[in-house]
Amino acid sequence: MSDIERLVKQITPKSEDFSKWYVELILKAELADYAPMKGMMVIRPYGYAVWENIQRLLDRRIKDSGHVNAYFPLFIPESYLQKEAEHVAGFSPEVAWVTVGGKEELEERLAVRPTSEAIIGPMYSKWIKSWRDLPVLINQWANIVRWEKVTRLFLRTTEFLWQEGHTCHETAEEAHEETLKILDMYKEFVETELAIPVLAGRKTLREKFAGAQMTYAVEAMMSDGKALQMGTSHNLGQHFSKAFNIRFEDRAQNLQYVWQTSWGMTTRLIGAVIMAHGDDSGLRFPPHVAPTQVVVVPISVGNWRETVLPAARAAAETLRKSGLRVEVDAREEYTPGWKFAEHEMRGVPLRVEIGPRDVKAGQAVLVRRDLRTKEIAALPDLPARVPALLEEIQACLFGEAKRFLDENVRDVRTLEQFKDVLENKRGFVRAPWCGSEACEERIKNETMATIRVIPFEDDGKPVDGGCVCCGVPGRILAHFARAY
Amino acid sequence: MSDIERLVKQITPKSEDFSKWYVELILKAELADYAPMKGMMVIRPYGYAVWENIQRLLDRRIKDSGHVNAYFPLFIPESYLQKEAEHVAGFSPEVAWVTVGGKEELEERLAVRPTSEAIIGPMYSKWIKSWRDLPVLINQWANIVRWEKVTRLFLRTTEFLWQEGHTCHETAEEAHEETLKILDMYKEFVETELAIPVLAGRKTLREKFAGAQMTYAVEAMMSDGKALQMGTSHNLGQHFSKAFNIRFEDRAQNLQYVWQTSWGMTTRLIGAVIMAHGDDSGLRFPPHVAPTQVVVVPISVGNWRETVLPAARAAAETLRKSGLRVEVDAREEYTPGWKFAEHEMRGVPLRVEIGPRDVKAGQAVLVRRDLRTKEIAALPDLPARVPALLEEIQACLFGEAKRFLDENVRDVRTLEQFKDVLENKRGFVRAPWCGSEACEERIKNETMATIRVIPFEDDGKPVDGGCVCCGVPGRILAHFARAY
Numbered sequence: 001m002s003d004i005e006r007l008v009k010q011i012t013p014k015s016e017d018f019s020k021w022y023v024e025l026i027l028k029a030e031l032a033d034y035a036p037m038k039g040m041m042v043i044r045p046y047g048y049a050v051w052e053n054i055q056r057l058l059d060r061r062i063k064d065s066g067h068v069n070a071y072f073p074l075f076i077p078e079s080y081l082q083k084e085a086e087h088v089a090g091f092s093p094e095v096a097w098v099t100v101g102g103k104e105e106l107e108e109r110l111a112v113r114p115t116s117e118a119i120i121g122p123m124y125s126k127w128i129k130s131w132r133d134l135p136v137l138i139n140q141w142a143n144i145v146r147w148e149k150v151t152r153l154f155l156r157t158t159e160f161l162w163q164e165g166h167t168c169h170e171t172a173e174e175a176h177e178e179t180l181k182i183l184d185m186y187k188e189f190v191e192t193e194l195a196i197p198v199l200a201g202r203k204t205l206r207e208k209f210a211g212a213q214m215t216y217a218v219e220a221m222m223s224d225g226k227a228l229q230m231g232t233s234h235n236l237g238q239h240f241s242k243a244f245n246i247r248f249e250d251r252a253q254n255l256q257y258v259w260q261t262s263w264g265m266t267t268r269l270i271g272a273v274i275m276a277h278g279d280d281s282g283l284r285f286p287p288h289v290a291p292t293q294v295v296v297v298p299i300s301v302g303n304w305r306e307t308v309l310p311a312a313r314a315a316a317e318t319l320r321k322s323g324l325r326v327e328v329d330a331r332e333e334y335t336p337g338w339k340f341a342e343h344e345m346r347g348v349p350l351r352v353e354i355g356p357r358d359v360k361a362g363q364a365v366l367v368r369r370d371l372r373t374k375e376i377a378a379l380p381d382l383p384a385r386v387p388a389l390l391e392e393i394q395a396c397l398f399g400e401a402k403r404f405l406d407e408n409v410r411d412v413r414t415l416e417q418f419k420d421v422l423e424n425k426r427g428f429v430r431a432p433w434c435g436s437e438a439c440e441e442r443i444k445n446e447t448m449a450t451i452r453v454i455p456f457e458d459d460g461k462p463v464d465g466g467c468v469c470c471g472v473p474g475r476i477l478a479h480f481a482r483a484y
Numbered sequence: 485m486s487d488i489e490r491l492v493k494q495i496t497p498k499s500e501d502f503s504k505w506y507v508e509l510i511l512k513a514e515l516a517d518y519a520p521m522k523g524m525m526v527i528r529p530y531g532y533a534v535w536e537n538i539q540r541l542l543d544r545r546i547k548d549s550g551h552v553n554a555y556f557p558l559f560i561p562e563s564y565l566q567k568e569a570e571h572v573a574g575f576s577p578e579v580a581w582v583t584v585g586g587k588e589e590l591e592e593r594l595a596v597r598p599t600s601e602a603i604i605g606p607m608y609s610k611w612i613k614s615w616r617d618l619p620v621l622i623n624q625w626a627n628i629v630r631w632e633k634v635t636r637l638f639l640r641t642t643e644f645l646w647q648e649g650h651t652c653h654e655t656a657e658e659a660h661e662e663t664l665k666i667l668d669m670y671k672e673f674v675e676t677e678l679a680i681p682v683l684a685g686r687k688t689l690r691e692k693f694a695g696a697q698m699t700y701a702v703e704a705m706m707s708d709g710k711a712l713q714m715g716t717s718h719n720l721g722q723h724f725s726k727a728f729n730i731r732f733e734d735r736a737q738n739l740q741y742v743w744q745t746s747w748g749m750t751t752r753l754i755g756a757v758i759m760a761h762g763d764d765s766g767l768r769f770p771p772h773v774a775p776t777q778v779v780v781v782p783i784s785v786g787n788w789r790e791t792v793l794p795a796a797r798a799a800a801e802t803l804r805k806s807g808l809r810v811e812v813d814a815r816e817e818y819t820p821g822w823k824f825a826e827h828e829m830r831g832v833p834l835r836v837e838i839g840p841r842d843v844k845a846g847q848a849v850l851v852r853r854d855l856r857t858k859e860i861a862a863l864p865d866l867p868a869r870v871p872a873l874l875e876e877i878q879a880c881l882f883g884e885a886k887r888f889l890d891e892n893v894r895d896v897r898t899l900e901q902f903k904d905v906l907e908n909k910r911g912f913v914r915a916p917w918c919g920s921e922a923c924e925e926r927i928k929n930e931t932m933a934t935i936r937v938i939p940f941e942d943d944g945k946p947v948d949g950g951c952v953c954c955g956v957p958g959r960i961l962a963h964f965a966r967a968y
Binding site: 020021033035036040041042044045048050052068069070071073077080093094095096097098099100101102104109110112120132138142147161333421 | 519521524528553578596642855
């Protein structure tokens with residue numbers, strides 16, 4: 001077995017066992033690792049670089065839409081968490097509690113924040129007095145703790161990183177608009193930067209955020225046909241403003257409770273990028289969020305250190321000056337073939353090979369990670385060609401994922417068809433639903449599928465056919481799937 | 485009392501009561517607020533924007549020097565914290581403990597990280613096998629919890645934000661070099677970006693980090709004459725690699741323990757910026773980290789909305805295009821005079837006033853926050869003049885702070901002189917010290933001053949005169965001060 005085969009064979013093929021492939025790839029590519037405590041993970045530098053790119057690209061959108069960042073405490077006194085009844089019921093089973101500070105038992109337990117509504121509420125109550133103080137448009141980048149029994153790297157861990165927006169508005173309409181505006185922003189962000197197409201719409205009441213009036217979500221499909229919730233935007237109505245007494249004097253000088261929203265995206269997006277785009281040879285990062293966008297591999301033959309390496313370094317420098325994230329792989333101890341396989345596994349979108357003949361010809365070979373196609377470019381053309389090629393790769397990955405999504409939304413009319421699709425094809429099942437929680441529950445128990453989203457484009461339209469579960473006339477066309 | 489007087493009078497003058505001034509200014513400028521729990525604070529958007537600027541400017545330096553970011557767990561099992569004896573002794577009095585997860589009592593308590601050596605150690609032990617894996621140069625941006633009885637906004641809070649570097653090296657020399665390289669980087673960063681001059685050198689063993697072999701620090705002087713530790717860089721030697729079994733096969737194929745460093749800077753830097761530069765009228769932000777660098781105030785007379793405001797907006801847009809952080813204050817409900825006072829209080833480095841006559845003359849009035857001097861600039865000259873003026877302000881603030889520091893380092897030979905300086909003048913006291921912990925302790929008890937730093941330029945030089953405390957020949961010239 002050659003070194004290269006050994007490298008690739010260390011990872012179970014995706015087609016053979018998706019879950020094993022996912023975990024082995026994450027460990028092998030050094031994106032993350034298990035921490036010694038159950039449920040906890042470490043995000044290694046190569047994985048954290050993806051998060052930094054996500055942060056930068058999402059933070060820019062958050063700020064461009066008028067929001068500002070702040071930082072609220074990690075701990076929430078138990079009495080605050082209890083102020084909104086549905087909220088505490090939803091979150092208390094998964095809270096980590098601090099009971100000792102220094103050498104002292106605390107009089108009141110402190111929750112390590114499972115989300116921050118209950119610590120932000122009291123501050124807003126203090127800061128907001130008048131309609132002139134509104135809207136409040138604050139976002140926070142923070143770590144979150146929700147106790148988990150099982151660990152799924154990036155997807156389900158006791159601690160994760162996220163951003164959480166928390167806004168206050170004068171009217172119900174404004175809060176509604178903000179909720180939808182953010183969902184739009186999430187959709188545009190995920191599709192443009194992560195190259196993952198999503199369905200945007202509302203959640204059912206069963207699936208909504210504990211304490212929200214209505215939850216909206218963007219849902220994607222991973223390449224194994226399971227759904228992944230990519231981000232949520234909640235219209236909180238006045239639930240928390242009443243619980244925390246966040247009131248303002250309105251324009252007619254009446255005291256009113258503010259209308260609120262909250263919304264978040266997490267480090268699970270890194271898991272989504274892996275699962276949506278990866279293949280049997282490893283990761284395939286969309287160029288916009290790839291830690292390394294271009295790897296330059298000098299072909300190590302003869303006196304390559306004197307001839308090829310300087311050319312490779314010069315090419316890399318030129319590309320860096322165009323603002324690209326570029327690596328030169330000048331390691332002595334590995335063959336070019338090994339390096340090719342390794343950078344494919346690591347998902348680097350574009351490989352630039354430069355050998356002795358290329359140096360003489362003043363050219364380089366460009367190899368795309370997504371399609372594995374090659375082309376030759378003159379060295380002076382690299383600063384124009386490489387960024388264009390990276391955009392082609394970004395578009396190509398999105399196109400592939402979009403085709404996969406479109407092909408894997410299936411309409412069914414009966415529960416038998418429903419089960420058949422989930423057993424044999426996976427993907428989204430689109431079916432009429434009567435709107436009752438009983439049917440939603442029964443479908444979940446029998447198929448392990450939940451209503452992921454009621455897309456805006458279907459919402460409110462007349463539905464043809466009876467509820468896929470009970471047969472009474474369907475009111476809503478819902479997208480069901482098994483989900484992460 | 486006019487509105488403007490009322491605005492300024494809400495803040496106690498700095499000269500009257502420094503501590504009150506500090507707190508009132510932070511609350512009034514909305515940099516931060518007290519959280520409802522003892523010891524905890526909220527960093528409000530205007531304060532968090534300073535932190536974001538610090539992060540961006542420091543992160544760039546951390547990466548340019550070859551380090552990469554990662555993320556390690558918030559929780560550390562108690563048994564890990566106990567592995568390095570001095571470390572646990574130093575930190576356990578201030579740890580917050582998680583004892584309940586979900587509904588279950590935990591078998592082992594989890595510390596909310598007071599620093600991350602004890603959770604990073606086990607991971608490094610797993611990842612590092614050979615000299616080829618070295619050096620490991622990892623940094624983390626994270627929140628930290630150390631239980632505090634008292635709250636001093638930004639300076640001493642139960643939770644704070646920081647960056648912590650954790651590196652591993654093949655040799656003791658390399659670790660030593662890294663420790664000093666980082667200290668240099670910190671000094672350059674603080675002086676260039678925060679405009680605060682520092683003394684760089686080593687700490688005494690009494691003042692070193694719990695578990696370090698040697699701690700180095702950059703120390704600054706606040707404008708009340710008290711010292712503030714701005715950042716520390718620790719040479720950990722093999723203390724933690726032995727505790728966590730972090731070993732590598734060296735170039736001669738022998739198993740060796742790695743040599744480590746760790747280093748950090750925190751949100752207390754925001755407090756330093758306030759205390760080093762602020763004056764009776766409020767904050768004075770150095771332009772490099774100011775949330776808003778330029779505020780454009782249209783003078784609201786006559787039909788200003790049609791004439792002056794468009795000119796103000798155009799000027800702001802031009803400046804934004806040069807990459808500056810610019811605000812236009814177009815509020816109807818406040819007079820220009822009120823706005824001037826408010827933006828002075830908020831520390832905006834430069835105010836651009838545009839009135840009807842300025843519009844006609846095609847000019848603007850530029851008013852510096854630091855010196856309050858005015859100049860007139862033609863509107864087309866703004867993109868060149870404003871950035872240059874901001875650099876002048878940055879340099880001027882540094883110069884002022886440097887003069888203050890230089891004037892407030894005083895040499896003493898006796899404990900009486902020592903006490904006299906601290907009582908009547910504050911600042912740093914430079915004095916010969918015998919090197920004994922007994923004298924260090926006695927001085928602290930009698931004067932409340934500690935050895936802040938033994939600057940490199942003094943270190944190892946022959947010392948003239950006996951120990952300021954016991955009189956035996958002095959070995960070390962130390963800088964003492966009362967400190968935050």
